[in-house]
Amino acid sequence: MDESVQKIGIVGSGSWATAMIKMFEDNARGKDILWWVRKEEDLAYIKSYGHNPNYLSAVKVSVKPDNLFLDAKSVIQQSDIVVLNTPSAYLKQALKDVKSDDFANKIVVSAIKGIIPHDNLIVGDYLTKTYQIPLQNIVVIGGPCHAEEVSSEKLSYLTLAGKDDNTVERVATFIRGRYINTVLSDDIFGVEYGAVLKNIYALAAGVCHGLGLGDNFIAVLISNAIQEMETCLSAIDPETDRDINASAYLGDLLVTAYSQFSRNRTFGHMIGKGYTVQSAQLEMNMVAEGYYASACIQNIVQRYQLDMPICHMVYEILYHRQPANAEVKKLVAKLT
CATH class of the missing domain: 1.10.1040.10 (N-(1-d-carboxylethyl)-l-norvaline Dehydrogenase; domain 2)
Known part of the structure:
Protein backbone atom coordinates (compact mmCIF):
# COMPACT_ATOMS: atom_id res chain seq x y z
CA MET A 1 0.00 0.00 0.00
CA ASP A 2 1.21 3.51 -0.87
CA GLU A 3 3.10 4.75 2.20
CA SER A 4 3.21 8.33 0.90
CA VAL A 5 -0.52 8.54 1.59
CA GLN A 6 -1.35 8.72 5.29
CA LYS A 7 -4.61 10.65 5.39
CA ILE A 8 -7.73 10.34 3.23
CA GLY A 9 -10.35 13.07 3.54
CA ILE A 10 -14.05 12.78 2.65
CA VAL A 11 -16.03 15.97 1.96
CA GLY A 12 -19.72 15.07 2.19
CA SER A 13 -22.04 13.42 4.69
CA GLY A 14 -24.81 11.77 2.65
CA SER A 15 -25.38 8.11 1.77
CA TRP A 16 -22.55 7.73 -0.73
CA ALA A 17 -20.09 9.57 1.51
CA THR A 18 -21.06 7.33 4.43
CA ALA A 19 -20.65 4.20 2.31
CA MET A 20 -17.23 5.43 1.17
CA ILE A 21 -16.17 6.01 4.78
CA LYS A 22 -16.90 2.34 5.45
CA MET A 23 -15.17 1.32 2.21
CA PHE A 24 -11.98 3.19 3.10
CA GLU A 25 -12.03 1.94 6.68
CA ASP A 26 -12.22 -1.64 5.36
CA ASN A 27 -9.79 -1.34 2.46
CA ALA A 28 -7.29 1.35 3.51
CA ARG A 29 -6.38 -0.01 6.92
CA GLY A 30 -3.71 1.92 8.77
CA LYS A 31 -4.63 5.21 7.09
CA ASP A 32 -6.30 8.09 8.91
CA ILE A 33 -9.79 8.90 7.61
CA LEU A 34 -10.89 12.54 7.95
CA TRP A 35 -14.55 13.45 7.47
CA TRP A 36 -16.34 16.73 6.84
CA VAL A 37 -19.89 16.61 8.18
CA ARG A 38 -22.21 19.45 7.20
CA LYS A 39 -24.38 19.73 10.33
CA GLU A 40 -23.10 20.20 13.86
CA GLU A 41 -25.79 17.97 15.37
CA ASP A 42 -24.91 15.15 12.98
CA LEU A 43 -21.23 15.45 13.82
CA ALA A 44 -22.02 15.25 17.54
CA TYR A 45 -24.17 12.16 16.96
CA ILE A 46 -21.43 10.43 14.95
CA LYS A 47 -18.90 11.21 17.68
CA SER A 48 -21.17 9.73 20.34
CA TYR A 49 -22.60 6.70 18.55
CA GLY A 50 -20.48 5.91 15.47
CA HIS A 51 -23.42 6.13 13.06
CA ASN A 52 -24.64 8.75 10.59
CA PRO A 53 -28.10 9.61 11.99
CA ASN A 54 -29.70 10.47 8.64
CA TYR A 55 -28.08 8.27 6.00
CA LEU A 56 -27.29 4.56 6.14
CA SER A 57 -27.82 4.84 9.87
CA ALA A 58 -27.23 1.10 10.44
CA VAL A 59 -23.65 1.36 9.15
CA LYS A 60 -20.99 1.48 11.86
CA VAL A 61 -18.21 4.02 11.22
CA SER A 62 -15.04 4.31 13.25
CA VAL A 63 -13.66 7.74 12.35
CA LYS A 64 -11.69 9.16 15.28
CA PRO A 65 -13.50 12.04 17.01
CA ASP A 66 -10.60 14.39 16.30
CA ASN A 67 -10.89 13.56 12.59
CA LEU A 68 -14.47 14.86 12.29
CA PHE A 69 -14.76 18.44 11.06
CA LEU A 70 -17.41 21.06 10.35
CA ASP A 71 -15.20 22.90 7.85
CA ALA A 72 -14.01 21.32 4.62
CA LYS A 73 -10.87 23.44 4.55
CA SER A 74 -9.37 21.62 7.54
CA VAL A 75 -10.05 18.22 5.96
CA ILE A 76 -8.54 19.24 2.62
CA GLN A 77 -5.44 20.86 4.13
CA GLN A 78 -4.60 17.79 6.22
CA SER A 79 -5.34 15.07 3.63
CA ASP A 80 -3.14 13.48 0.99
CA ILE A 81 -6.16 12.24 -0.97
CA VAL A 82 -9.34 14.35 -0.97
CA VAL A 83 -12.64 12.73 -1.96
CA LEU A 84 -15.41 15.19 -2.87
CA ASN A 85 -18.78 13.58 -2.24
CA THR A 86 -21.50 16.22 -1.90
CA PRO A 87 -24.43 16.76 -4.26
CA SER A 88 -23.17 18.85 -7.17
CA ALA A 89 -25.51 21.72 -6.24
CA TYR A 90 -23.90 22.01 -2.79
CA LEU A 91 -20.22 21.66 -3.69
CA LYS A 92 -19.55 25.40 -4.02
CA GLN A 93 -21.03 26.04 -0.58
CA ALA A 94 -19.00 23.23 0.97
CA LEU A 95 -15.79 24.68 -0.52
CA LYS A 96 -16.59 28.36 0.11
CA ASP A 97 -13.56 28.93 2.36
CA VAL A 98 -11.17 26.73 0.40
CA LYS A 99 -8.37 28.27 -1.69
CA SER A 100 -6.34 26.90 -4.55
CA ASP A 101 -3.31 26.47 -2.29
CA ASP A 102 -5.29 24.12 -0.05
CA PHE A 103 -5.46 21.63 -2.92
CA ALA A 104 -1.76 21.93 -3.81
CA ASN A 105 -0.09 18.54 -4.39
CA LYS A 106 -3.23 16.63 -3.42
CA ILE A 107 -4.91 13.84 -5.33
CA VAL A 108 -8.51 14.98 -5.71
CA VAL A 109 -11.20 12.37 -6.29
CA SER A 110 -14.67 13.29 -7.50
CA ALA A 111 -17.41 10.88 -6.42
CA ILE A 112 -20.03 13.43 -7.50
CA LYS A 113 -22.29 12.35 -10.37
CA GLY A 114 -23.58 15.72 -11.42
CA ILE A 115 -22.88 19.08 -13.04
CA ILE A 116 -22.27 22.30 -11.09
CA PRO A 117 -25.45 24.35 -11.65
CA HIS A 118 -25.10 27.80 -13.28
CA ASP A 119 -21.45 27.07 -14.12
CA ASN A 120 -22.57 24.18 -16.35
CA LEU A 121 -19.31 22.36 -15.66
CA ILE A 122 -18.64 18.78 -14.67
CA VAL A 123 -16.77 18.61 -11.38
CA GLY A 124 -13.40 17.88 -12.97
CA ASP A 125 -13.62 20.96 -15.17
CA TYR A 126 -14.85 23.07 -12.27
CA LEU A 127 -11.88 22.03 -10.14
CA THR A 128 -9.30 22.83 -12.83
CA LYS A 129 -10.93 26.18 -13.62
CA THR A 130 -11.64 27.36 -10.06
CA TYR A 131 -8.77 25.85 -8.07
CA GLN A 132 -6.15 25.29 -10.81
CA ILE A 133 -5.88 21.61 -9.92
CA PRO A 134 -3.93 19.83 -12.67
CA LEU A 135 -6.06 17.31 -14.57
CA GLN A 136 -3.38 14.70 -13.84
CA ASN A 137 -4.18 15.02 -10.12
CA ILE A 138 -7.92 14.38 -10.58
CA VAL A 139 -9.62 10.97 -10.47
CA VAL A 140 -13.32 10.39 -11.18
CA ILE A 141 -15.25 7.52 -9.61
CA GLY A 142 -18.01 5.97 -11.68
CA GLY A 143 -20.39 3.10 -11.12
CA PRO A 144 -22.36 0.99 -11.38
CA CYS A 145 -22.98 1.04 -7.67
CA HIS A 146 -25.44 2.14 -5.04
CA ALA A 147 -24.38 3.25 -1.58
CA GLU A 148 -26.87 0.87 0.03
CA GLU A 149 -25.28 -2.19 -1.57
CA VAL A 150 -21.71 -1.04 -0.96
CA SER A 151 -22.49 -0.45 2.70
CA SER A 152 -24.00 -3.93 3.01
CA GLU A 153 -20.88 -5.41 1.38
CA LYS A 154 -22.55 -6.70 -1.77
CA LEU A 155 -19.99 -7.25 -4.51
CA SER A 156 -19.67 -4.04 -6.53
CA TYR A 157 -17.48 -2.64 -9.30
CA LEU A 158 -16.22 0.93 -9.34
CA THR A 159 -14.64 2.54 -12.39
CA LEU A 160 -11.79 4.93 -11.62
CA ALA A 161 -10.90 7.27 -14.46
CA GLY A 162 -8.06 9.74 -14.83
CA LYS A 163 -5.39 10.99 -17.18
CA ASP A 164 -2.44 9.73 -15.13
CA ASP A 165 -2.36 5.93 -14.81
CA ASN A 166 -0.18 6.01 -11.70
CA THR A 167 -2.53 8.40 -9.88
CA VAL A 168 -5.56 6.28 -10.77
CA GLU A 169 -3.86 3.13 -9.51
CA ARG A 170 -2.80 4.83 -6.26
CA VAL A 171 -6.42 5.67 -5.51
CA ALA A 172 -7.62 2.21 -6.55
CA THR A 173 -5.24 0.66 -4.02
CA PHE A 174 -7.28 2.15 -1.18
CA ILE A 175 -10.66 1.19 -2.65
CA ARG A 176 -10.45 -2.37 -3.96
CA GLY A 177 -11.07 -5.13 -1.48
CA ARG A 178 -13.22 -8.10 -0.56
CA TYR A 179 -16.48 -6.59 -1.87
CA ILE A 180 -15.12 -3.87 -4.21
CA ASN A 181 -13.51 -4.54 -7.58
CA THR A 182 -12.01 -1.67 -9.53
CA VAL A 183 -11.90 -0.99 -13.27
CA LEU A 184 -9.32 1.57 -14.39
CA SER A 185 -9.93 3.94 -17.30
CA ASP A 186 -8.36 6.96 -18.99
CA ASP A 187 -11.78 8.25 -20.15
CA ILE A 188 -12.13 10.88 -17.43
CA PHE A 189 -14.57 13.03 -19.43
CA GLY A 190 -16.68 10.16 -20.72
CA VAL A 191 -17.06 8.54 -17.31
CA GLU A 192 -18.03 11.82 -15.68
CA TYR A 193 -20.45 12.96 -18.38
CA GLY A 194 -21.87 9.43 -18.60
CA ALA A 195 -22.64 9.54 -14.87
Whole structure:
Protein backbone atom coordinates (compact mmCIF):
# COMPACT_ATOMS: atom_id res chain seq x y z
CA MET A 1 0.00 0.00 0.00
CA ASP A 2 1.21 3.51 -0.87
CA GLU A 3 3.10 4.75 2.20
CA SER A 4 3.21 8.33 0.90
CA VAL A 5 -0.52 8.54 1.59
CA GLN A 6 -1.35 8.72 5.29
CA LYS A 7 -4.61 10.65 5.39
CA ILE A 8 -7.73 10.34 3.23
CA GLY A 9 -10.35 13.07 3.54
CA ILE A 10 -14.05 12.78 2.65
CA VAL A 11 -16.03 15.97 1.96
CA GLY A 12 -19.72 15.07 2.19
CA SER A 13 -22.04 13.42 4.69
CA GLY A 14 -24.81 11.77 2.65
CA SER A 15 -25.38 8.11 1.77
CA TRP A 16 -22.55 7.73 -0.73
CA ALA A 17 -20.09 9.57 1.51
CA THR A 18 -21.06 7.33 4.43
CA ALA A 19 -20.65 4.20 2.31
CA MET A 20 -17.23 5.43 1.17
CA ILE A 21 -16.17 6.01 4.78
CA LYS A 22 -16.90 2.34 5.45
CA MET A 23 -15.17 1.32 2.21
CA PHE A 24 -11.98 3.19 3.10
CA GLU A 25 -12.03 1.94 6.68
CA ASP A 26 -12.22 -1.64 5.36
CA ASN A 27 -9.79 -1.34 2.46
CA ALA A 28 -7.29 1.35 3.51
CA ARG A 29 -6.38 -0.01 6.92
CA GLY A 30 -3.71 1.92 8.77
CA LYS A 31 -4.63 5.21 7.09
CA ASP A 32 -6.30 8.09 8.91
CA ILE A 33 -9.79 8.90 7.61
CA LEU A 34 -10.89 12.54 7.95
CA TRP A 35 -14.55 13.45 7.47
CA TRP A 36 -16.34 16.73 6.84
CA VAL A 37 -19.89 16.61 8.18
CA ARG A 38 -22.21 19.45 7.20
CA LYS A 39 -24.38 19.73 10.33
CA GLU A 40 -23.10 20.20 13.86
CA GLU A 41 -25.79 17.97 15.37
CA ASP A 42 -24.91 15.15 12.98
CA LEU A 43 -21.23 15.45 13.82
CA ALA A 44 -22.02 15.25 17.54
CA TYR A 45 -24.17 12.16 16.96
CA ILE A 46 -21.43 10.43 14.95
CA LYS A 47 -18.90 11.21 17.68
CA SER A 48 -21.17 9.73 20.34
CA TYR A 49 -22.60 6.70 18.55
CA GLY A 50 -20.48 5.91 15.47
CA HIS A 51 -23.42 6.13 13.06
CA ASN A 52 -24.64 8.75 10.59
CA PRO A 53 -28.10 9.61 11.99
CA ASN A 54 -29.70 10.47 8.64
CA TYR A 55 -28.08 8.27 6.00
CA LEU A 56 -27.29 4.56 6.14
CA SER A 57 -27.82 4.84 9.87
CA ALA A 58 -27.23 1.10 10.44
CA VAL A 59 -23.65 1.36 9.15
CA LYS A 60 -20.99 1.48 11.86
CA VAL A 61 -18.21 4.02 11.22
CA SER A 62 -15.04 4.31 13.25
CA VAL A 63 -13.66 7.74 12.35
CA LYS A 64 -11.69 9.16 15.28
CA PRO A 65 -13.50 12.04 17.01
CA ASP A 66 -10.60 14.39 16.30
CA ASN A 67 -10.89 13.56 12.59
CA LEU A 68 -14.47 14.86 12.29
CA PHE A 69 -14.76 18.44 11.06
CA LEU A 70 -17.41 21.06 10.35
CA ASP A 71 -15.20 22.90 7.85
CA ALA A 72 -14.01 21.32 4.62
CA LYS A 73 -10.87 23.44 4.55
CA SER A 74 -9.37 21.62 7.54
CA VAL A 75 -10.05 18.22 5.96
CA ILE A 76 -8.54 19.24 2.62
CA GLN A 77 -5.44 20.86 4.13
CA GLN A 78 -4.60 17.79 6.22
CA SER A 79 -5.34 15.07 3.63
CA ASP A 80 -3.14 13.48 0.99
CA ILE A 81 -6.16 12.24 -0.97
CA VAL A 82 -9.34 14.35 -0.97
CA VAL A 83 -12.64 12.73 -1.96
CA LEU A 84 -15.41 15.19 -2.87
CA ASN A 85 -18.78 13.58 -2.24
CA THR A 86 -21.50 16.22 -1.90
CA PRO A 87 -24.43 16.76 -4.26
CA SER A 88 -23.17 18.85 -7.17
CA ALA A 89 -25.51 21.72 -6.24
CA TYR A 90 -23.90 22.01 -2.79
CA LEU A 91 -20.22 21.66 -3.69
CA LYS A 92 -19.55 25.40 -4.02
CA GLN A 93 -21.03 26.04 -0.58
CA ALA A 94 -19.00 23.23 0.97
CA LEU A 95 -15.79 24.68 -0.52
CA LYS A 96 -16.59 28.36 0.11
CA ASP A 97 -13.56 28.93 2.36
CA VAL A 98 -11.17 26.73 0.40
CA LYS A 99 -8.37 28.27 -1.69
CA SER A 100 -6.34 26.90 -4.55
CA ASP A 101 -3.31 26.47 -2.29
CA ASP A 102 -5.29 24.12 -0.05
CA PHE A 103 -5.46 21.63 -2.92
CA ALA A 104 -1.76 21.93 -3.81
CA ASN A 105 -0.09 18.54 -4.39
CA LYS A 106 -3.23 16.63 -3.42
CA ILE A 107 -4.91 13.84 -5.33
CA VAL A 108 -8.51 14.98 -5.71
CA VAL A 109 -11.20 12.37 -6.29
CA SER A 110 -14.67 13.29 -7.50
CA ALA A 111 -17.41 10.88 -6.42
CA ILE A 112 -20.03 13.43 -7.50
CA LYS A 113 -22.29 12.35 -10.37
CA GLY A 114 -23.58 15.72 -11.42
CA ILE A 115 -22.88 19.08 -13.04
CA ILE A 116 -22.27 22.30 -11.09
CA PRO A 117 -25.45 24.35 -11.65
CA HIS A 118 -25.10 27.80 -13.28
CA ASP A 119 -21.45 27.07 -14.12
CA ASN A 120 -22.57 24.18 -16.35
CA LEU A 121 -19.31 22.36 -15.66
CA ILE A 122 -18.64 18.78 -14.67
CA VAL A 123 -16.77 18.61 -11.38
CA GLY A 124 -13.40 17.88 -12.97
CA ASP A 125 -13.62 20.96 -15.17
CA TYR A 126 -14.85 23.07 -12.27
CA LEU A 127 -11.88 22.03 -10.14
CA THR A 128 -9.30 22.83 -12.83
CA LYS A 129 -10.93 26.18 -13.62
CA THR A 130 -11.64 27.36 -10.06
CA TYR A 131 -8.77 25.85 -8.07
CA GLN A 132 -6.15 25.29 -10.81
CA ILE A 133 -5.88 21.61 -9.92
CA PRO A 134 -3.93 19.83 -12.67
CA LEU A 135 -6.06 17.31 -14.57
CA GLN A 136 -3.38 14.70 -13.84
CA ASN A 137 -4.18 15.02 -10.12
CA ILE A 138 -7.92 14.38 -10.58
CA VAL A 139 -9.62 10.97 -10.47
CA VAL A 140 -13.32 10.39 -11.18
CA ILE A 141 -15.25 7.52 -9.61
CA GLY A 142 -18.01 5.97 -11.68
CA GLY A 143 -20.39 3.10 -11.12
CA PRO A 144 -22.36 0.99 -11.38
CA CYS A 145 -22.98 1.04 -7.67
CA HIS A 146 -25.44 2.14 -5.04
CA ALA A 147 -24.38 3.25 -1.58
CA GLU A 148 -26.87 0.87 0.03
CA GLU A 149 -25.28 -2.19 -1.57
CA VAL A 150 -21.71 -1.04 -0.96
CA SER A 151 -22.49 -0.45 2.70
CA SER A 152 -24.00 -3.93 3.01
CA GLU A 153 -20.88 -5.41 1.38
CA LYS A 154 -22.55 -6.70 -1.77
CA LEU A 155 -19.99 -7.25 -4.51
CA SER A 156 -19.67 -4.04 -6.53
CA TYR A 157 -17.48 -2.64 -9.30
CA LEU A 158 -16.22 0.93 -9.34
CA THR A 159 -14.64 2.54 -12.39
CA LEU A 160 -11.79 4.93 -11.62
CA ALA A 161 -10.90 7.27 -14.46
CA GLY A 162 -8.06 9.74 -14.83
CA LYS A 163 -5.39 10.99 -17.18
CA ASP A 164 -2.44 9.73 -15.13
CA ASP A 165 -2.36 5.93 -14.81
CA ASN A 166 -0.18 6.01 -11.70
CA THR A 167 -2.53 8.40 -9.88
CA VAL A 168 -5.56 6.28 -10.77
CA GLU A 169 -3.86 3.13 -9.51
CA ARG A 170 -2.80 4.83 -6.26
CA VAL A 171 -6.42 5.67 -5.51
CA ALA A 172 -7.62 2.21 -6.55
CA THR A 173 -5.24 0.66 -4.02
CA PHE A 174 -7.28 2.15 -1.18
CA ILE A 175 -10.66 1.19 -2.65
CA ARG A 176 -10.45 -2.37 -3.96
CA GLY A 177 -11.07 -5.13 -1.48
CA ARG A 178 -13.22 -8.10 -0.56
CA TYR A 179 -16.48 -6.59 -1.87
CA ILE A 180 -15.12 -3.87 -4.21
CA ASN A 181 -13.51 -4.54 -7.58
CA THR A 182 -12.01 -1.67 -9.53
CA VAL A 183 -11.90 -0.99 -13.27
CA LEU A 184 -9.32 1.57 -14.39
CA SER A 185 -9.93 3.94 -17.30
CA ASP A 186 -8.36 6.96 -18.99
CA ASP A 187 -11.78 8.25 -20.15
CA ILE A 188 -12.13 10.88 -17.43
CA PHE A 189 -14.57 13.03 -19.43
CA GLY A 190 -16.68 10.16 -20.72
CA VAL A 191 -17.06 8.54 -17.31
CA GLU A 192 -18.03 11.82 -15.68
CA TYR A 193 -20.45 12.96 -18.38
CA GLY A 194 -21.87 9.43 -18.60
CA ALA A 195 -22.64 9.54 -14.87
CA VAL A 196 -24.46 12.83 -15.38
CA LEU A 197 -26.51 11.58 -18.32
CA LYS A 198 -27.56 8.28 -16.75
CA ASN A 199 -29.32 10.22 -13.99
CA ILE A 200 -31.44 12.02 -16.59
CA TYR A 201 -32.32 8.74 -18.29
CA ALA A 202 -33.18 7.10 -14.97
CA LEU A 203 -35.47 10.02 -14.26
CA ALA A 204 -37.11 9.44 -17.65
CA ALA A 205 -37.59 5.76 -16.80
CA GLY A 206 -39.22 6.76 -13.53
CA VAL A 207 -41.59 9.15 -15.28
CA CYS A 208 -42.66 6.42 -17.69
CA HIS A 209 -43.14 3.92 -14.88
CA GLY A 210 -45.19 6.46 -12.94
CA LEU A 211 -47.42 6.93 -15.98
CA GLY A 212 -48.11 3.20 -16.05
CA LEU A 213 -45.91 2.21 -18.97
CA GLY A 214 -44.47 -1.26 -18.55
CA ASP A 215 -41.13 -3.01 -18.69
CA ASN A 216 -41.37 -3.56 -22.45
CA PHE A 217 -41.49 0.15 -23.19
CA ILE A 218 -38.89 1.08 -20.58
CA ALA A 219 -36.48 -1.47 -22.12
CA VAL A 220 -36.85 0.34 -25.45
CA LEU A 221 -36.38 3.68 -23.68
CA ILE A 222 -33.10 2.56 -22.07
CA SER A 223 -31.74 0.97 -25.26
CA ASN A 224 -32.33 4.32 -26.99
CA ALA A 225 -30.80 6.15 -24.02
CA ILE A 226 -27.45 4.36 -24.33
CA GLN A 227 -27.33 5.31 -28.01
CA GLU A 228 -28.14 8.90 -27.08
CA MET A 229 -25.38 8.83 -24.46
CA GLU A 230 -22.86 7.60 -27.00
CA THR A 231 -23.81 10.41 -29.38
CA CYS A 232 -23.27 12.98 -26.65
CA LEU A 233 -19.96 11.58 -25.37
CA SER A 234 -18.59 11.29 -28.90
CA ALA A 235 -19.40 14.96 -29.53
CA ILE A 236 -17.83 16.16 -26.28
CA ASP A 237 -14.70 13.99 -26.44
CA PRO A 238 -14.29 12.44 -29.90
CA GLU A 239 -10.64 11.49 -29.38
CA THR A 240 -11.22 8.81 -26.73
CA ASP A 241 -11.89 5.26 -27.88
CA ARG A 242 -14.55 4.03 -25.45
CA ASP A 243 -16.81 0.99 -25.33
CA ILE A 244 -20.26 2.38 -24.51
CA ASN A 245 -21.31 -1.10 -23.36
CA ALA A 246 -18.73 -1.09 -20.56
CA SER A 247 -19.92 -1.07 -16.97
CA ALA A 248 -19.13 2.62 -16.40
CA TYR A 249 -21.64 3.60 -19.09
CA LEU A 250 -24.25 0.90 -19.81
CA GLY A 251 -23.89 -0.76 -16.41
CA ASP A 252 -24.31 2.48 -14.50
CA LEU A 253 -27.27 3.41 -16.68
CA LEU A 254 -29.00 0.08 -16.06
CA VAL A 255 -28.61 0.09 -12.30
CA THR A 256 -29.79 3.69 -12.02
CA ALA A 257 -32.76 3.17 -14.33
CA TYR A 258 -34.01 -0.04 -12.71
CA SER A 259 -32.87 -0.22 -9.09
CA GLN A 260 -35.14 0.30 -6.09
CA PHE A 261 -32.33 2.40 -4.60
CA SER A 262 -32.24 4.90 -7.48
CA ARG A 263 -33.27 8.32 -6.25
CA ASN A 264 -33.50 9.62 -9.83
CA ARG A 265 -35.91 6.86 -10.84
CA THR A 266 -37.90 7.52 -7.65
CA PHE A 267 -38.03 11.25 -8.38
CA GLY A 268 -39.17 10.61 -11.94
CA HIS A 269 -41.80 8.13 -10.76
CA MET A 270 -43.26 10.80 -8.49
CA ILE A 271 -43.39 13.26 -11.40
CA GLY A 272 -45.12 10.65 -13.54
CA LYS A 273 -47.66 10.11 -10.76
CA GLY A 274 -48.53 13.81 -10.81
CA TYR A 275 -46.29 15.35 -8.17
CA THR A 276 -44.98 18.81 -8.92
CA VAL A 277 -41.21 19.22 -9.00
CA GLN A 278 -41.33 21.15 -5.73
CA SER A 279 -43.48 18.61 -3.91
CA ALA A 280 -41.31 15.70 -5.11
CA GLN A 281 -38.17 17.48 -3.92
CA LEU A 282 -39.70 18.16 -0.52
CA GLU A 283 -40.76 14.56 -0.03
CA MET A 284 -37.37 13.09 -0.90
CA ASN A 285 -34.65 13.19 1.74
CA MET A 286 -31.92 12.95 -0.90
CA VAL A 287 -30.95 14.99 -3.95
CA ALA A 288 -31.89 13.65 -7.40
CA GLU A 289 -28.92 14.83 -9.48
CA GLY A 290 -30.87 14.35 -12.71
CA TYR A 291 -32.97 17.42 -11.96
CA TYR A 292 -30.00 19.81 -12.04
CA ALA A 293 -28.27 17.86 -14.81
CA SER A 294 -31.27 18.20 -17.11
CA ALA A 295 -30.93 21.97 -17.35
CA CYS A 296 -27.15 21.87 -17.70
CA ILE A 297 -27.13 19.25 -20.45
CA GLN A 298 -29.38 21.46 -22.58
CA ASN A 299 -26.45 23.83 -23.02
CA ILE A 300 -24.37 20.98 -24.42
CA VAL A 301 -27.20 19.85 -26.68
CA GLN A 302 -27.45 23.36 -28.11
CA ARG A 303 -23.69 23.88 -28.33
CA TYR A 304 -23.12 20.72 -30.38
CA GLN A 305 -26.56 20.77 -32.07
CA LEU A 306 -27.31 17.23 -30.91
CA ASP A 307 -30.52 15.27 -31.34
CA MET A 308 -31.23 13.96 -27.81
CA PRO A 309 -35.00 13.53 -27.55
CA ILE A 310 -35.02 11.74 -24.19
CA CYS A 311 -33.04 14.51 -22.52
CA HIS A 312 -35.30 17.04 -24.23
CA MET A 313 -38.41 15.31 -22.89
CA VAL A 314 -37.14 15.38 -19.31
CA TYR A 315 -36.15 19.03 -19.60
CA GLU A 316 -39.59 20.02 -20.93
CA ILE A 317 -41.33 18.21 -18.09
CA LEU A 318 -39.12 19.55 -15.30
CA TYR A 319 -38.41 23.10 -16.39
CA HIS A 320 -41.22 24.07 -18.74
CA ARG A 321 -43.87 22.25 -16.69
CA GLN A 322 -45.14 20.37 -19.71
CA PRO A 323 -47.52 17.46 -18.95
CA ALA A 324 -45.53 14.25 -18.61
CA ASN A 325 -48.09 12.18 -20.51
CA ALA A 326 -48.05 14.53 -23.51
CA GLU A 327 -44.23 14.66 -23.63
CA VAL A 328 -43.91 10.87 -23.49
CA LYS A 329 -46.38 10.57 -26.37
CA LYS A 330 -44.16 12.88 -28.43
CA LEU A 331 -41.14 10.76 -27.56
CA VAL A 332 -42.75 7.47 -28.57
CA ALA A 333 -42.57 8.32 -32.28
CA LYS A 334 -38.84 9.04 -32.02
CA LEU A 335 -37.76 5.77 -30.37
CA THR A 336 -36.50 2.82 -32.39
